[in-house]
């Protein structure tokens with residue numbers, strides 16, 4: 001190469017360099033163009049930016065497609081029902097949607113566990129015919145109580161039906177521990193201390209899941225308020241000890257802690273596979289079964305103890321007590337004697353308080369929340385036998401009540417006893433304390449998407465005899 005050629009080559013390179021445009025210049029140019037076009041970076045990438053909008057609309061489109069597929073599936077099922085053909089199962093449908101990339105991440109799991117999924121602004125509910133919730137709703141809709149005369153054995157689940165639930169989760173044993181607030185505890189055992197249950201004869205009363213090798217039979221109690229979950233309870237109350245199955249609750253302490261202790265014992269049963277947790281059975285549960293509505297039943301109408309009647313009590317100059325201002329118009333009056341020799345005691349905000357007859361200043365307010373009824377004749381024989389006719393057993397309800405008489409007030413824990421929804425007075429206004437013992441009936445909430453493949457429906461079971 002001679003000099004001339006080299007120079008020529010150099011000048012070519014220079015020209016090329018000048019003709020080229022750097023990336024940075026390009027970006028600046030684009031930004032300038034965008035600014036000129038009135039589009040800011042925020043418009044592109046902000047919350048309402050073009051890119052986000054595009055992403056949202058993609059999700060919305062996907063949601064619409066899933067909703068469409070679900071509607072088609074519903075139509076297919078309806079068609080199959082009418083023509084006697086078969087429709088694809090929920091899991092087949094979910095397989096298809098996943099293959100089409102219409103379901104992503106944990107969406108399938110959401111559908112299987114809760115029966116619904118939210119994609120963008122859409123919440124899509126899937127009715128799984130094998131889901132226990134669907135089956136129970138269907139039986140209620142068809143007015144079927146089960147038994148031999150069941151009109152659709154394949155698709156029904158009824159209140160009082162037996163199901164197979166194991167309160168111990170897969171992989172756990174009776175001795176499995178769990179850590180709560182940094183403290184290691186027995187997962188399947190609860191010790192009710194005498195300081196909580198008030199029964200000082202025993203230091204503690206211990207409950208352990210299935211501790212006596214006896215099968216606990218679980219039965220369907222109903223649906224949760226939002227109708228998304230199935231509630232199951234034990235056929236019989238659970239046992240504490242082989243020779244003494246009952247939980248003892250005594251006095252003001254027992255009354256104050258009754259609901260907590262019953263719920264704590266019950267909680268050890270709510271840790272099995274497919275369970276969301278457990279609590280004790282309550283008066284609301286049994287009222288729902290018997291359709292007893294205390295708000296409309298007018299228990300004790302026009303009496304001092306009328307349900308929800310509130311009155312004031314205070315000392316009286318004559319050494320008696322007076323009641324007055326009853327909300328139901330019950331006449332004012334005075335009382336003394338049998339239950340007030342130690343002053344008038346009562347429990348307010350979980351504390352025992354007392355007013356002496358000489359105290360004419362302090363005025364306390366007492367609301368009567370007591371009622372009782374016999375469920376016999378109010379419910380079907382099946383419901384009566386499963387929940388009310390307890391035979392030799394009695395069970396607590398984690399519900400308290402105050403019973404106001406013309407001369408005293410009882411502080412009660414409710415229970416079910418020989419067909420009756422009843423209440424046991426653990427603390428009486430004269431300061432008297434009483435002891436009662438009843439069984440514990442846990443109520444387990446099953447996860448909402450649970451199917452009959454997860455929790456098997458069983459034929460009639462034999463309930464263990466206690467005594």
Ligand SMILES: [Zn+2]
Pocket residue numbers: 139144145146147149150151152153156157158
């Ligand atoms: Zn049925």
